[in-house]
Structures are given as structure tokens and as C-alpha cells.
Amino acid sequence: MKKMGINEIRSKFTEFFREKDHYIAKSHSLIPSDDKSLLLINSGMAPLKKYFSGLETPPKARMSTVQKCIRTGDIENVGVTARHATFFEMMGNFSFADYFKEEAIQYAWEFITKYLNMPEEKLWVTVYESDDEAYDIWKNIVGFPEERIVRLGKEDNFWEIGLGPCGPCSEIYFDKGESYGCGCEDCKPGCDCDRYLEFWNLVFTQFNKEEDGSYSELKNKNIDTGMGLERMGCIMQEVDTIFEVDTIDRIIQKTSEYANKKYGEDPVSDKSIRIVTDHIRSVAFMIGDGILPSNEGRGYVLRRLLRRAARHGKLLGIENAFLNKLVDVVIETSGEAYPELVEKEAYIKKVISIEEEKFAETLQQGLDILKKHTEEMQERGEKIVSGEHAFKLYDTYGFPIDLTEEILMEEGLKVDLEGFDKEMEAQKNRARAARGNQEGEAWKEDPLSELDDVESKFDGYSNLEINSPIKVIVIDSELSDNIESNQKGEIILEETTFYANGGGQVGDKGQITSENGIFEVEDTVKGTNGSIKHIGFMKEGKFNTGDIVQTHVNKSLRMDAARNHSATHILHKVLKDVLGEHVNQAGSLVDPYRLRFDITHFEQITKDELKTIENLVNEKIFESLTINAETMNIKEAKEKGAVALFGEKYREVVRVVQMGDFSTELCGGTHLENTSQIGLFKIISESGIAAGVRRIEAITGRAVYNHLLAKEQIISDLTDTLKTKEDNLFARANQIVEENKKMEKELHSIQSKMNMQMADDIIEQKVDVNGVNLITNKYEGMDMDSLREVADNLRDKVENSVVVVANISDDKINFVATVSSEAIKKGAHAGNLVREIAKIAGGKGGGRPNMAQAGASDINMVDKALSTAKEILETQVK
Known part of the structure; x- marks a missing residue:
């Protein structure tokens, strides 16, 4: 052999x-x-x-x-x-x-x-x-x-x-x-x-x-x-094992080289080398297919694999980021069979580098949290970290349980492994319940699968109306020979001008008519075996299968959707030009009212960048670029430079949409004839929706016009309210802001003087707690700066003191505790004190020994909470 x-x-x-x-x-x-x-x-x-x-x-x-x-x-x-x-x-x-x-x-x-x-x-x-x-x-x-x-x-x-x-x-x-x-x-x-x-x-x-x-x-x-x-x-x-076959062994050897270890000599190191080797293969292919690290779904699987590999790299003694370098070996061994690895090499490495860097940060953050928790445990004389806390470190910060055990052992502490396992199992059960047993659903047939010929021909790129026979009628998931007035159902035609949802673009709306009735199309979707389903209700009359009917796509909605769709193509190219070639489309939604465009990018897009992007898109609109669409085989399209969308599968014959010499993309959606028909493009928002994915929402055409009208109305209302002219609006607003600041400053000064005058009366109510002076008081409508200032003033007026004050404002309670240096030496701790007080009123908080604050929600319990300060302080100073 x-x-x-x-x-x-x-x-x-x-x-x-x-x-x-x-x-x-x-x-x-x-x-x-x-x-x-x-x-x-x-x-x-x-x-x-x-x-x-x-x-x-x-x-x-x-x-x-x-x-x-x-x-x-x-x-x-x-x-x-x-x-x-x-x-x-x-x-x-x-x-x-x-x-x-x-x-x-x-x-x-x-x-x-x-x-x-x-x-x-x-x-x-x-x-x-x-x-x-x-x-x-x-x-x-x-x-x-x-x-x-x-x-x-x-x-x-x-x-x-x-x-x-x-x-x-x-x-x-x-x-x-x-x-x-x-x-x-x-x-x-x-x-x-x-x-x-x-x-x-x-x-x-x-x-x-x-x-x-x-x-x-x-x-x-x-x-x-x-x-x-x-x-x-x-x-x-x-x-004997898959880790010895040629392509995987190459990764084993490179990992061993980075770790400065020889594979096969130490079982502990071998385990880590195998984990890194296997996981980097998974990670490279997953990212190459458009999966990004996140805290849920397949993104969580990717993150878990990445972090597990990075963690075992650390156990091998590899201090610096190295996983992105290992991708080279994956591509060398598998790139010929899977060209997407070669095409996305820089992108794959970038995602891995960012995730490695983030894990390094969360690893240190987890260490800090564990250290703080163990210090508090030792203060309370506890020896076992709860499984819940250990699992939180694992689940939230990617903190491996074995590392938690190791650190605790050094401190003479243990972790409740049984409790950790229970938390892990509970999470798995939640995941199973959320996912459900849907395997059977994957085989479930719809009524159209019983038919041999349900394919619909789409002829709606240039036409909005066409005559066609009705092939199939479906009512309540059952085949029907007819549909009557007020009945909801689905109609499949031999030919249609209605665009079915796809490529991020929503389906068309409109009407299907004949002399016998009117069917209101509320949505158009792709169905089984190439069918196009017109979903809606029979507005009047009756249709039978075989009837010749006429399609009437809502032209206004189609045009508005086309404006947004054509704009996304320009936007995609502009984003690559401004932000870099690593940008890829990660999702989109195009409807008549707006466009939503998700991209792979690893940081917030700045205001200046957004302004540049918006200007460049509008420049291409104003250039009146001709929009051409033609079908060709996939090889020709790629030779033409057509951009294929990340993760999409294309047939041998594809449709290429070209906008002048600026943008060329594979796309089956509906478009305009010229970019000038878009009118205007306006970015409404930019946000992050997942790790490494940013979302831009924008509007075009009549939506921009309506947006401007709304802004104009706001400006008109403001000029009336502020009693000034439009060109003086900014100056008038600044004037009001400055006047408010001056008034707030004067009010604060008055409040401080009043509080100082009340201080003596409050001090007289102080209570001796084992040689420490405890002062408590309640206020209403005071801001936090004033509350802290009051507490500090009371503390400074009385030696060896502990001050706890509360304020009620907008149905919420704020507590502030401050402790003098003499009281700290006696054991008083502001953070621990305010935490226990806040619990009485349904709140939480904490802080340093000398100063701490907390919030709570049950205003009916504020007096009772303050009254417990003496009892709690007695446990601190003895």
C-alpha cells in the first residue's frame, strides 16, 4: 500500500x-x-x-x-x-x-x-x-x-x-x-x-x-x-492518530517550535500541543467562513476554541501572541483545497490577533477579580470559593477552572468543584432548551414539495407588470384549488415581476389582479424548488388555479428599495476605501424605508470617518454613474473583479451589477439605472453589534427629504421657544446653558451654607459606638456632589467619626459613608458598612475603607437602613 x-x-x-x-x-x-x-x-x-x-x-x-x-x-x-x-x-x-x-x-x-x-x-x-x-x-x-x-x-x-x-x-x-x-x-x-x-x-x-x-x-x-x-x-x-498525519503533523511541529518543546516527550505538554494544533485549524476555517468571536451561538464556539488554544499556549510557556502565525501552516497545508483561506489570510490573522489580545486583557482582569474575592474571603475566615463564583470567572472572563484551582491552592484555599460542575451543567441545559430538538424539523416537508413543477420565473428587473397563469394556491399550509374574498394564502405564478426576499432585500408588495378579483400581496418570499410565494389576502373576488392574472408591483416601494440597495453597493466600496480592505459585508437589510449594512471592522468608526464616508457616497451619487446588470458565469465575473459577499454560495451563472468603474458586485437584487436616482444618502447611526462587527444605518431619496423636513420643524420649534432667529440659535442656546450653570453654582453655594448651618444640630445627635462617633442623617432632592460634601464636612467636624448619610431623589436612594483615619484604625470600614446598610433598602454598593457609596430602590426602608448603621458598626469596632 x-x-x-x-x-x-x-x-x-x-x-x-x-x-x-x-x-x-x-x-x-x-x-x-x-x-x-x-x-x-x-x-x-x-x-x-x-x-x-x-x-x-x-x-x-x-x-x-x-x-x-x-x-x-x-x-x-x-x-x-x-x-x-x-x-x-x-x-x-x-x-x-x-x-x-x-x-x-x-x-x-x-x-x-x-x-x-x-x-x-x-x-x-x-x-x-x-x-x-x-x-x-x-x-x-x-x-x-x-x-x-x-x-x-x-x-x-x-x-x-x-x-x-x-x-x-x-x-x-x-x-x-x-x-x-x-x-x-x-x-x-x-x-x-x-x-x-x-x-x-x-x-x-x-x-x-x-x-x-x-x-x-x-x-x-x-x-x-x-x-x-x-x-x-x-x-x-x-x-496511529490523526495528529500524526502529514498536514496536521506540520502544525504540531510548528507549535512545538514556538513552545521550545519536543512533541512526544512529556504527556502534559503533548496535551497542550494537540489542543493548540486542533483548535487553530477550526479557528482558521470558521473565521474564513465569516464567523466572528462573540458570547453566543457559533461565535461563542469560536471564542471558546480561540481562548482554549491561547490558554494552552501560555501553559506551554509561549508568552507572546502566536496563534495568528500558526495560520500560515494551516494555509500552507490546506490553502490549495480551500482557496478561501488564502483569500482571507490577512482577515483571519487580524481577527485572531484581536481576540488573543482581548483574552490577555480579560485574563488579567479575572486574576484581579479573583484576588479581590480571596481577600474578602480571608477577612471573613472562609476557605472555599463557591462554584458559582468560579463559574462566573470561567464564563464571563474565559478564566479556566484549572488556573482558578492553582491560584487558590497557593493561598491555602479551594474551589467548590461540585458546585462549578452544577453551574456548567445548568448552562448546558439552558443551551439545549434554547436550541430545542429541531432535528426533525429539518426534514419537515411543505405542501409544495409534493409537486414536481412549482418553479417560478422572475421577470421583474425591468418589468413591474406581467400576465401569468396561477400554478399553485396554498391556504393554511394546504394545497387549494381556489382562494376567495378575505382569505389569507399564498399564490405561486408561472412568471412574476415580484422580487422575492434575498440578498438582504425584502420582498415586493403590490397586487395580483384579474377581472375576477384582487389579491393584496403583503410579502414575497422564496419557496420550495425554486418557487416564488406571493403572501397576502384576497381583497375581493375569487382566483382559481390556472387563472390568468396580472402582477402589479408597488412602483414607489420598489424604487425606494432599489435606491437603498444601489446605495449599499456604493457604501461597501467606499467603506473599503476609507477603512481598509479587511472590511467585508457581514449582513444587510434593504427595504423601502432604510438600509442597514453590517461590516467586519474592529473598532468604532469615528465621526470624521463617517463624515468622509457619507460625503464620498454622495459624490458617487452626484457623478450619475450608469448602473449595468448582466449575467455571466462565475469565472468571468471574478475575472471582471466582481466582489462576492462573505459566506454566500453562488451558482455557475451569476448576475453582476456594475456602477460605472467604481463598484462591481455579484447581486441578484433590484437596482436603479443611474446612481443619480438615489437622490441623497444620509447616515443615521453607527454602532457595534458583535465583536468585530459594526452596523451602519442610513436612508436615501425621499426618506432623506422627510428627515430634512423633520429637522427643519425641530429648528423652527426651537427658534419659537427660545425667541430668537435661526442664525442666532446656537449662540442663544449657549447663553442659556451658561446662565443655567451660573444659577446651579449659586444654588449649590446656598445649599452648602444651609447644610453647614444644620451641621451642628446633626452632630448633636451623634452616637458613641465603642469609642467611635457615629453620625447619620437623611436628605431629599440633593445631588451626589452635595451629599458627598455634606458627609465630608460632618466627618471633619468630629474626631474619630463615622458618617452615613442618605438622600432620596426621583424615587431612588443614594447612600454615602465616610470614615476618619482614627476610626479606620479602630476597624471601621466604609465600604463594608454601606454595603450592608444598602441591602436593607434593596440596594448594593461598596468602596474603600475611608469612603464608599451605594444605591437602593425601596425609599420606604431608608430610615430603617440608617438605623442599622449602629448595629453594623458595632461588629467592626470592638
């Missing part, structure tokens, strides 16, 4: 199935498309479920892919063992009601024996216990030795996920030799020992699992196979 590298195996697999007349699809993004049941793509068939379920028609009835996948269900085991990994590639061939068991088995056998030259005597196969058909194909057609065909039960050789399509499997195994076995004479596939390695699973989807638990035969049978590329690499390179 000739040794083969990972890239050669992948290439041979693709070449083989191309020769077998399969459509070779590129790997889908790790971000699932229209599949809420998955956080990340975790198998070769996952992106193809829409084809298996009949929701969409595949590009060809036989397909093959090499799919990048992420699985994080057992992330804690990655590194601990040499088998687990989060990132892997799954090779697969698929048939959608084309070939079935005989061809699938023969293809698999031919590939592994003729293309990979695997020794036949080392191969074993398993089949489902009652699948005589598969057994006979292996035995009689392939000629596989009967003694190496093993029948296994449902747990091993039957594939199903909830309800829907399912079926038996046949798996192919490689015999690694007796030295890996258990010594049992009857050792064979199905045994728990490590001798037999399963490397290719052939799934024969021939049944449908019904709600009552029964299985019915599918009319259209499918094939779904999966072979792990890294696992096959282990066999072909005669190594």
Missing part, C-alpha cells in the same frame, strides 16, 4: 467520482444555510438535507463533496486523547433517487482497492442484521469473503434522526493488526478494542420513519456516504 498525503487522498477521491459522472460540489460554508437545527455544519450530508427532503432540487442526481466540518460535543476530550478533534473533513458521495446499494458498494470497493490500493485482506465490512440485499451484493457481486462480512444491530448499522428518511448502513473497516486487538479469537468489527478502524459508512436511505414508530418504504431511495479524510490519512500513512 503506497503512502499518500491528505491532499493526494482528497484529490483522488474527487477525481474518482468525477469519472463516475458525479457533480463535484465545493465544500459548503461551516455556517448552515436555512437550517436552524444546526449551529455548525457537522457532517457531509448536513448541507444537503434540503435535497434529501425534496425541498430543493440538487444540481445533479449524483453528487460528491469533501465537506469541512466542526464538532464540539466532546471538546473537553480534545487533546486529552489523540483521537478527538473539533475540525475534520468528510468525503462523501450522494445519490438522490439515482443509483442505490449495488452501485454505492461497488464504487466504494473500486475506490479503496484500485485508487488507494488498500490490501483486500485487511478489509472487513459490516451490514445491518436484516439487510440481506447489502450482504448479497458484498458477497456475490463484489466477491468479498463471507467470513469478513459482519451483521450488526440497529445501534451500529442503522441511521436515523428523529422522524423522516432513514435506513440501514454498511461500514468498511481496516484491520490494524493483532497487536491492537483484545486477544479474543472471535475479535472482529463490533468489538470494543482498537484493532478494527471504521473508515467509510454507506447509508442506504430507503425508509421513512412515521410518527407511530413504523417504517414505510420510500418511493425515491437515496445514498449518503461519509469517509473521514483524516482517518483515512491514518490508514494510508500507517500512523
Whole structure:
């Protein structure tokens, strides 16, 4: 058996199935498309479920892919063992009601024996216990030795996920030799020992699992196979673990070099090296597909992997940021197969660098918080940090529990690990509950999937009206022959001028009419198998399937949406010019009223930058650039310099929208004929919506005009209120502000004098607490500066004193506590004192020994809270 590298195996697999007349699809993004049941793509068939379920028609009835996948269900085991990994590639061939068991088995056998030259005597196969058909194909057609065909039960050789399509499997195994076995004479596939390695699973989807638990035969049978590329690499390179195959070993060696350690000498270091190696592969591919670090969803998975890798880099003794450098090795080994890694190299490195830097900051922040907490514990004589607090450090600051344990041990303290585990499990349960068991939903069919021909032709780029027959009517998720007055439903036409939502642009609105009635279209969306669904209600009359009707797109709304859409193309290019080429579209919304544009950028866009961006966009509008749209194949479009949107999948034939020589993008949306039709462009807001993602909201055309009218009205109202002319408005406003400041200063001075005069009366009410003078008082309507000043004055007037004052304002309480140096020496602590007082009134706070403040909400408890000051102070000074 000739040794083969990972890239050669992948290439041979693709070449083989191309020769077998399969459509070779590129790997889908790790971000699932229209599949809420998955956080990340975790198998070769996952992106193809829409084809298996009949929701969409595949590009060809036989397909093959090499799919990048992420699985994080057992992330804690990655590194601990040499088998687990989060990132892997799954090779697969698929048939959608084309070939079935005989061809699938023969293809698999031919590939592994003729293309990979695997020794036949080392191969074993398993089949489902009652699948005589598969057994006979292996035995009689392939000629596989009967003694190496093993029948296994449902747990091993039957594939199903909830309800829907399912079926038996046949798996192919490689015999690694007796030295890996258990010594049992009857050792064979199905045994728990490590001798037999399963490397290719052939799934024969021939049944449908019904709600009552029964299985019915599918009319259209499918094939779904999966072979792990890294696992096959282990066999072909005669190594024991995936971390020894050529492409991954390159990363292992580079990581070892950075750590100045030799892999294989120390189990502790080896674990950290494996974690870094695996995680950097996942991280590079995830960022390359447009995922950014965040605190939820797939962004949280990315952040967790990044931080875990960075943490183990620290454990290896690597002090400086290094993960972004490791990306070079990932690209060197996988860039040819996955060109998006090469295209996004600078971007991937930038995201990793920023996240490494942030983690370094949060790591120190976590250390500071832990130190403060342990100091408070020691003051209270406590020895065990609660699991809740340890989990907060882990969850909020990415603070590893092992590091928490290590630091606490140095202080003679422990952590409640059982409590930590409970908090971790509670979080997992919350995540499961939030995600729900939606796997079954992924297979759920809609009524249109029952029909062979529901595709709608869109002819609305230049036309807003067209005559077309009604193909399908759907009411309450059921097919119907007609729709009558006041009924809500969906209409599918043979041809339509209504744009269905896509590319960030919302669907058109308008009417569908005939002499028999009027259907009010409230939204237009894409449906099953290329259909375009007009959603709305029958305003009057009645439509039947087959009726010839006329479309009437709302022209005003279409034009306003087109203004916003064309503006986003100009904005995208301007953002790259002003902020840098790292900017990529991360999402958008285009409707008739505004545009929302999300971009990858790592800091707030300054006011000056926003002004420049807005000016440049308007300059391109004023230049009256011609907008052209034409269809071409994807290769021509890229040669033309068309910008493809991050994470989007495109067909072979694409639509290219060009605005003069300034902007060229792939886009299926509706646009204007000239940029001057946009009118004006105005940025309304800029904000951050996730780590590394900024959002710009803007308006165009008539919305800008209405915006100006509103501003004009505000100015008019202000001139009337301030009794001045428009050109003097700013000066008048400044004058009023200065007058207010002067009045506030005078009022503060008067209040201070009054408070000083009242001080003697308050001091007379002081209470002796074990030799310390306690002074308390309540105020109303006082600002915080005045409250602090009153407290300081009272403290300075009385030696060895503790002062606690409260103020009620706007149904809220503010407490201030201040302690003299003599009282501190006796044990008084302002922070601890005010914290306990505030609790009585439903509040919290704290601070330093000499000065602290707190807030509370229950104004009915302020007197009781102040009255507890004596009791609390008694516990401090003894």
C-alpha cells in the first residue's frame, strides 16, 4: 500500500467520482444555510438535507463533496486523547433517487482497492442484521469473503434522526493488526478494542420513519456516504492518530517550535500541543467562513476554541501572541483545497490577533477579580470559593477552572468543584432548551414539495407588470384549488415581476389582479424548488388555479428599495476605501424605508470617518454613474473583479451589477439605472453589534427629504421657544446653558451654607459606638456632589467619626459613608458598612475603607437602613 498525503487522498477521491459522472460540489460554508437545527455544519450530508427532503432540487442526481466540518460535543476530550478533534473533513458521495446499494458498494470497493490500493485482506465490512440485499451484493457481486462480512444491530448499522428518511448502513473497516486487538479469537468489527478502524459508512436511505414508530418504504431511495479524510490519512500513512498525519503533523511541529518543546516527550505538554494544533485549524476555517468571536451561538464556539488554544499556549510557556502565525501552516497545508483561506489570510490573522489580545486583557482582569474575592474571603475566615463564583470567572472572563484551582491552592484555599460542575451543567441545559430538538424539523416537508413543477420565473428587473397563469394556491399550509374574498394564502405564478426576499432585500408588495378579483400581496418570499410565494389576502373576488392574472408591483416601494440597495453597493466600496480592505459585508437589510449594512471592522468608526464616508457616497451619487446588470458565469465575473459577499454560495451563472468603474458586485437584487436616482444618502447611526462587527444605518431619496423636513420643524420649534432667529440659535442656546450653570453654582453655594448651618444640630445627635462617633442623617432632592460634601464636612467636624448619610431623589436612594483615619484604625470600614446598610433598602454598593457609596430602590426602608448603621458598626469596632 503506497503512502499518500491528505491532499493526494482528497484529490483522488474527487477525481474518482468525477469519472463516475458525479457533480463535484465545493465544500459548503461551516455556517448552515436555512437550517436552524444546526449551529455548525457537522457532517457531509448536513448541507444537503434540503435535497434529501425534496425541498430543493440538487444540481445533479449524483453528487460528491469533501465537506469541512466542526464538532464540539466532546471538546473537553480534545487533546486529552489523540483521537478527538473539533475540525475534520468528510468525503462523501450522494445519490438522490439515482443509483442505490449495488452501485454505492461497488464504487466504494473500486475506490479503496484500485485508487488507494488498500490490501483486500485487511478489509472487513459490516451490514445491518436484516439487510440481506447489502450482504448479497458484498458477497456475490463484489466477491468479498463471507467470513469478513459482519451483521450488526440497529445501534451500529442503522441511521436515523428523529422522524423522516432513514435506513440501514454498511461500514468498511481496516484491520490494524493483532497487536491492537483484545486477544479474543472471535475479535472482529463490533468489538470494543482498537484493532478494527471504521473508515467509510454507506447509508442506504430507503425508509421513512412515521410518527407511530413504523417504517414505510420510500418511493425515491437515496445514498449518503461519509469517509473521514483524516482517518483515512491514518490508514494510508500507517500512523496511529490523526495528529500524526502529514498536514496536521506540520502544525504540531510548528507549535512545538514556538513552545521550545519536543512533541512526544512529556504527556502534559503533548496535551497542550494537540489542543493548540486542533483548535487553530477550526479557528482558521470558521473565521474564513465569516464567523466572528462573540458570547453566543457559533461565535461563542469560536471564542471558546480561540481562548482554549491561547490558554494552552501560555501553559506551554509561549508568552507572546502566536496563534495568528500558526495560520500560515494551516494555509500552507490546506490553502490549495480551500482557496478561501488564502483569500482571507490577512482577515483571519487580524481577527485572531484581536481576540488573543482581548483574552490577555480579560485574563488579567479575572486574576484581579479573583484576588479581590480571596481577600474578602480571608477577612471573613472562609476557605472555599463557591462554584458559582468560579463559574462566573470561567464564563464571563474565559478564566479556566484549572488556573482558578492553582491560584487558590497557593493561598491555602479551594474551589467548590461540585458546585462549578452544577453551574456548567445548568448552562448546558439552558443551551439545549434554547436550541430545542429541531432535528426533525429539518426534514419537515411543505405542501409544495409534493409537486414536481412549482418553479417560478422572475421577470421583474425591468418589468413591474406581467400576465401569468396561477400554478399553485396554498391556504393554511394546504394545497387549494381556489382562494376567495378575505382569505389569507399564498399564490405561486408561472412568471412574476415580484422580487422575492434575498440578498438582504425584502420582498415586493403590490397586487395580483384579474377581472375576477384582487389579491393584496403583503410579502414575497422564496419557496420550495425554486418557487416564488406571493403572501397576502384576497381583497375581493375569487382566483382559481390556472387563472390568468396580472402582477402589479408597488412602483414607489420598489424604487425606494432599489435606491437603498444601489446605495449599499456604493457604501461597501467606499467603506473599503476609507477603512481598509479587511472590511467585508457581514449582513444587510434593504427595504423601502432604510438600509442597514453590517461590516467586519474592529473598532468604532469615528465621526470624521463617517463624515468622509457619507460625503464620498454622495459624490458617487452626484457623478450619475450608469448602473449595468448582466449575467455571466462565475469565472468571468471574478475575472471582471466582481466582489462576492462573505459566506454566500453562488451558482455557475451569476448576475453582476456594475456602477460605472467604481463598484462591481455579484447581486441578484433590484437596482436603479443611474446612481443619480438615489437622490441623497444620509447616515443615521453607527454602532457595534458583535465583536468585530459594526452596523451602519442610513436612508436615501425621499426618506432623506422627510428627515430634512423633520429637522427643519425641530429648528423652527426651537427658534419659537427660545425667541430668537435661526442664525442666532446656537449662540442663544449657549447663553442659556451658561446662565443655567451660573444659577446651579449659586444654588449649590446656598445649599452648602444651609447644610453647614444644620451641621451642628446633626452632630448633636451623634452616637458613641465603642469609642467611635457615629453620625447619620437623611436628605431629599440633593445631588451626589452635595451629599458627598455634606458627609465630608460632618466627618471633619468630629474626631474619630463615622458618617452615613442618605438622600432620596426621583424615587431612588443614594447612600454615602465616610470614615476618619482614627476610626479606620479602630476597624471601621466604609465600604463594608454601606454595603450592608444598602441591602436593607434593596440596594448594593461598596468602596474603600475611608469612603464608599451605594444605591437602593425601596425609599420606604431608608430610615430603617440608617438605623442599622449602629448595629453594623458595632461588629467592626470592638
